[in-house]
Amino acid sequence: MNEKGANDQTFRFRNPSQVENILSQYPDRRSALLPLLHMATAEAGYITQPIINAVARIVEAHPSEIMETVSFYSMLHTAPKGEFILQICQTLPCSIRGADNLVDHLCERLSIQPGETTKDGKFTVMKVECLGACDIAPLVQVNNDHHEKMTVEKLDKLLKSLS
Amino acid sequence: MTGHSDPARFEPVLTRDVHLQDSHTLRTYVKGGGYASLNKILKGGGPDDVTQEIKASNLRGRGGAGFPTGKKWEFVPKDSPKPKYLICNADESEPGTFKDRLIMNKAPHRMLEGMIIASYAIDCHKAFIYIRGEFYKEYKILEGAVGEAYEANLLGENISGSDYHLDVVIHRGAGAYICGEETGLLESLEGKRGWPRIRPPFPAVAGYLACPTVVQNVETLACLPDIIDRGSGWFKSIGPEQGPGPKLFCLSGSVNNPGVYEAPMGVPLSELIYDFGGGIDGGKALKAVLPGGVSSAVLTAEGIEGLNMDFESLAARHTILGSAGIIVMDESVNMVNACLNLARFFAQESCGQCTPCREGTVWLVQILTRLFRGNAQRKDIDLILDVTENIGGLSDLSQGSYGKTLCPFGEAVAWPVRSFVEKFQDEFAATF
Numbered sequence: 001m002n003e004k005g006a007n008d009q010t011f012r013f014r015n016p017s018q019v020e021n022i023l024s025q026y027p028d029r030r031s032a033l034l035p036l037l038h039m040a041t042a043e044a045g046y047i048t049q050p051i052i053n054a055v056a057r058i059v060e061a062h063p064s065e066i067m068e069t070v071s072f073y074s075m076l077h078t079a080p081k082g083e084f085i086l087q088i089c090q091t092l093p094c095s096i097r098g099a100d101n102l103v104d105h106l107c108e109r110l111s112i113q114p115g116e117t118t119k120d121g122k123f124t125v126m127k128v129e130c131l132g133a134c135d136i137a138p139l140v141q142v143n144n145d146h147h148e149k150m151t152v153e154k155l156d157k158l159l160k161s162l163s
Numbered sequence: 164m165t166g167h168s169d170p171a172r173f174e175p176v177l178t179r180d181v182h183l184q185d186s187h188t189l190r191t192y193v194k195g196g197g198y199a200s201l202n203k204i205l206k207g208g209g210p211d212d213v214t215q216e217i218k219a220s221n222l223r224g225r226g227g228a229g230f231p232t233g234k235k236w237e238f239v240p241k242d243s244p245k246p247k248y249l250i251c252n253a254d255e256s257e258p259g260t261f262k263d264r265l266i267m268n269k270a271p272h273r274m275l276e277g278m279i280i281a282s283y284a285i286d287c288h289k290a291f292i293y294i295r296g297e298f299y300k301e302y303k304i305l306e307g308a309v310g311e312a313y314e315a316n317l318l319g320e321n322i323s324g325s326d327y328h329l330d331v332v333i334h335r336g337a338g339a340y341i342c343g344e345e346t347g348l349l350e351s352l353e354g355k356r357g358w359p360r361i362r363p364p365f366p367a368v369a370g371y372l373a374c375p376t377v378v379q380n381v382e383t384l385a386c387l388p389d390i391i392d393r394g395s396g397w398f399k400s401i402g403p404e405q406g407p408g409p410k411l412f413c414l415s416g417s418v419n420n421p422g423v424y425e426a427p428m429g430v431p432l433s434e435l436i437y438d439f440g441g442g443i444d445g446g447k448a449l450k451a452v453l454p455g456g457v458s459s460a461v462l463t464a465e466g467i468e469g470l471n472m473d474f475e476s477l478a479a480r481h482t483i484l485g486s487a488g489i490i491v492m493d494e495s496v497n498m499v500n501a502c503l504n505l506a507r508f509f510a511q512e513s514c515g516q517c518t519p520c521r522e523g524t525v526w527l528v529q530i531l532t533r534l535f536r537g538n539a540q541r542k543d544i545d546l547i548l549d550v551t552e553n554i555g556g557l558s559d560l561s562q563g564s565y566g567k568t569l570c571p572f573g574e575a576v577a578w579p580v581r582s583f584v585e586k587f588q589d590e591f592a593a594t595f
Contacts, residue, residue: 025332027246027289027372033354034337038296059354072356072514074338075296091258092457092504093415093490129340129508130258131297134415134488135422144299 082124099138200391220395226380238367257456259488263381277384359570402428417493455485458575460582
C-alpha cells in the first residue's frame with residue numbers, strides 16, 4: 001500500500017469496465033470524480049499522486065483540479081491510514097452523553113495523538129463531527145460499522161476484539 | 164432506533180412499516196400499498212396535476228429551510244430545452260438529526276416512490292440520490308432498493324407500461340457538512356469542492372450543470388406517495404394548515420429514550436420530551452433545548468412552555484424548526500462548553516469560501532475556549548456578539564434573513580452562538 005516509489009508508478013483501475021459504467025451514469029465526465037475516487041480508495045487504501053493523475057486523465061481535468069477537490073473532503077485521504085479507522089464523534093449530542101473523555105482514553109491506550117496511526121498500522125484515531133447517529137450516542141465508528149453508547153470500558157473491549 | 168407514535172391520537176405515515184422485519188424490501192412496501200400512487204399518477208392527468216396536488220397540500224421542505232415544495236417545482240421553466248434534474252438530498256449531517264437515515268434504512272422505497280413522483284412532475288428523466296459518504300450501510304440498502312425498482316420496471320424505460328422513463332443514480336458524498344446545502348451539493352455532484360453558489364440564479368433555473376434542478380430532502384420526498392394517495396385535503400388536516408403533515412422528530416441528548424418519533428406537525432415540544440422521550444435522563448431538571456439541530460437558536464426550559472413544533476410557532480420564539488433535530492440539555496450541562504462545542508463544529512465545517520465565516524468561526528472557538536478555561540474578560544462577551552453579527556447579521560428571524568455570507572451557514576453559526584450567550588448570560592459571566 002505504501003511502497004517506496006509509489007508516486008512514480010502509473011495507476012490503473014483493476015476493472016476498466018467499472019470505470020466506463022460509472023462514467024455512463026453521468027451527463028459529463030467530471031461528475032464521475034467522487035465515485036472514481038471512492039473506487040480508487042477501495043483499491044489502493046488512499047489517494048496517491050498516480051491515482052490523481054489517472055483520474056485527471058479519465059475526467060479530462062488537470063491534476064491540480066483533482067487535488068483541489070480531494071483536499072476538501074474528510075473521507076478522501078492522501079496518506080495511509082490504519083487497518084481500523086476509529087472515528088469518535090465529538091459533537092454536542094455525543095458530548096452530552098459522555099463522549100468527551102473517549103478520545104483521550106483511546107489515544108492514551110494507543111500512545112498516539114488524534115489523527116495519527118499506530119506504528120503497526122493497525123489503528124487510526126480520528127476526532128470527527130456528527131455522524132448522524134445521535135440516538136445511540138456516544139458513537140464510535142470503526143470503518144463502516146457503528147458502535148453505540150460507548151463507554152471507556154466498552155472501548156477497551158472493542159480494542160481487544162480488534163487486536 | 165425507534166419510530167413510533169401514540170396510535171390513539173395519530174396514525175404514523177412515514178414510519179408505519181418500519182417495525183416490519185423486511186420493511187426495506189420492495190415486496191413488503193408493495194404489500195402495504197406502495198407504488199400505488201406512482202401508478203395512479205402515470206394513468207392520471209399529467210405532471211401539472213401532480214404539482215397542483217402537492218402545492219395544494221402545503222407541504223413544506225423537511226431539510227431545514229421549509230420552502231413550499233409545490234412552489235419550488237413551479238419555478239422549473241417548462242420551456243427549457245435543457246434536461247431537468249431531481250436530486251434527493253440524503254446528505255443528512257445536521258448535528259442532532261438522524262431521521263432521513265431511518266427512512267433510508269427502513270423505508271427506502273417510500274423515498275424512491277417520492278423521487279419518481281417528483282421527477283415525473285418536473286419532467287425529469289435522470290435523478291440522483293446524493294447520500295452522505297459516511298452512510299455506507301444506507302448506501303448499500305438504497306442500492307438494493309434501486310436494483311429492485313429497476314427489476315420491477317418501476318425505474319428505467321416505460322415505467323409500469325407508461326411512456327415515462329427515469330434513471331436513478333446513487334452518488335456518495337465524501338465527508339463535508341456543507342454539501343447538505345443545496346448549491347454546495349450541486350458543486351460536489353459536479354466533482355468539485357462543495358462551495359455554495361451565489362444566488363440567483365436559483366437551482367430550479369440553473370442548478371446541476373446549469374440545468375433546471377430541484378433538490379429535495381429525503382423526508383419531503385417520503386411524504387409524496389401518501390399525498391397522492393389520500394389527497395392534499397387529508398395532508399392539510401394534519402397540524403397547522405400553513406405547514407402541515409406528519410413529521411419526524413429526532414430526540415437526542417439528555418432524554419431517557421433518544422430516537423426518531425413521528426407525530427403531527429405542531430406537536431407540543433414538552434410531549435415529545437416527556438411522553439415520547441421518557442423525560443430527562445436521571446430525573447434531572449431540564450435546562451435548555453436546541454429545537455432544530457445546532458443551527459437553531461437555543462431555548463430555555465421556560466422558553467419551551469406551551470411551544471408547538473411547527474414552522475410558525477418556532478419562528479415566533481425567534482428560532483427555527485430546522486431539521487427537527489431536538490437536542491435536550493439537562494441542568495448538569497455546562498452552557499459555555501456546549502456553546503464551544505457547537506462553535507468548534509462550525510469552525511470545522513465552514514467551507515472557507517466567505518471570510519466572515521471562515522475567520523469568525525475560528526475566533527469564536529478561541530474566545531469560547533478562553534471563557535471555558537476561565538481566562539476571559541467581560542469584553543469577550545461583547546466580542547462574541549460582534550463576531551456573530553459580522554458572520555450572520557441580525558439574529559431576529561421575524562425581521563428576515565440578514566446573513567453576510569453566500570449561504571445560510573453564516574446565520575446557522577450566528578443564531579445559536581448568540582442565543583447561548585444572551586439566554587445564559589449569568590453562566591457566561593460566572594467564568595470571569
